[in-house]
Amino acid sequence: MAPGVTGERLAGLRYWNLGLALLHLIQAVVIVLLAGSFSISVTSSVPEGPPGTEASAPEALFDVPIGGAVAVFLALAALDHLLTATVFRDIYERDLRHGINRFRWMEYALSATLMVVLIGFYAGITGLNAVIAVVGANIGMILFGWIEETMNPPGRAATTMLPFWFGTLVGVTPWFSIAYNIVAAETAPGFVYGIVLVQATLFFSFGLNQWLQYRGTGRWSDYAYGEKSYLVLSLVAKSLLAWQIFAGSLAG
Template structure:
């Protein structure tokens, strides 16, 4: 399928499918916004403290005990990643609809990657907090690794437009390497800790499975496996995965530490 200017259009991105995606985006905007409001209204005041320990001597000197820097109110942090998704879906269904649909025809969704760079990074930070990763240096490293992973996903789409003669997977694998690193750190803390609340195990296991499913979705798209040969199908899969990951994390955190 080609546009009037002769350039290729991503498989499955028809006017009918775009209209369906608009309805999905409107519905998801409402669902994420309602959940954000509920969390703000119902959540307790639980917070987690970010700490820092700066060396006070030559290399090899024992670092002092970590000192508190600032508190992160968890209820508000959860509401923020839900609200970010709501804004993204609302924009792509309304004022940015033409740009969003034009990009989908080109086999890319810049709005997805920009939103994920913010919301998914905040989600990984929260999962890390509940796993005991609260040092400022580690927090900065997690942010860098996760944002890098998301941007590699954007590059993967940019390097593989519709009508390509071959598919380049190098950005995908670079992104996979960057993205798995925070999860290695999270897994280490959870396994090495003597006592971990059961709901934290649930958060880590469920969210790891969902986060890795985003990568699987992209791999299936670019290997054109089954229904994923249809770019629009992969786009809808991203919408479903995003709703599932954000909603489950929000209410896992709420049930474990914010209720009451």
């Protein structure tokens, strides 16, 4: 049994999930109603000869409406919180008692990856190959987080942090690309710097939360406290990014 996961704490987490579902859904609806037509094109550039031949000029493949994309990742978060508080409540609470939350990792693999892709768009990472690499790296990071929980059940004799560090190594790579583009660009607007700095801080706060959990540091030795921290971070990170990206789309 994971420490701190009592019936009373589980009831409190249910109310938190219901509240977050409502808050995320309201924001998604508001952004859909306010969204304009601003979109960013995903491009492709392919070789036109043998290896070493200069690639073709980038061509637009499809457009991603920014307002709609923001609403989607908010809606994904709302759906996750709603399902864990209702339809899948028994599974969610049973998992928490065993020190794991599979729904968290599945939802993050979708919503957090979409968030990083949008941040990359604003940093000029719009090539299809680069976008695929960003998606793969971020999903890999999330799945390593899931493995970290699976490999460290309550009552373990020792804790391994290898999946955590492997996930960190994989997950930081898109941020290096984003940072490079921002620093190298001569015309990046100020709000892009703000988005990258704020979201990088929040993204890595999720990793810090897990590290504190598995090091048993202070209140994080209580698994339910760590779970509540994930909920708070999820709300703050997604809400801030939603409105930062949306405001940027109006500026665009």
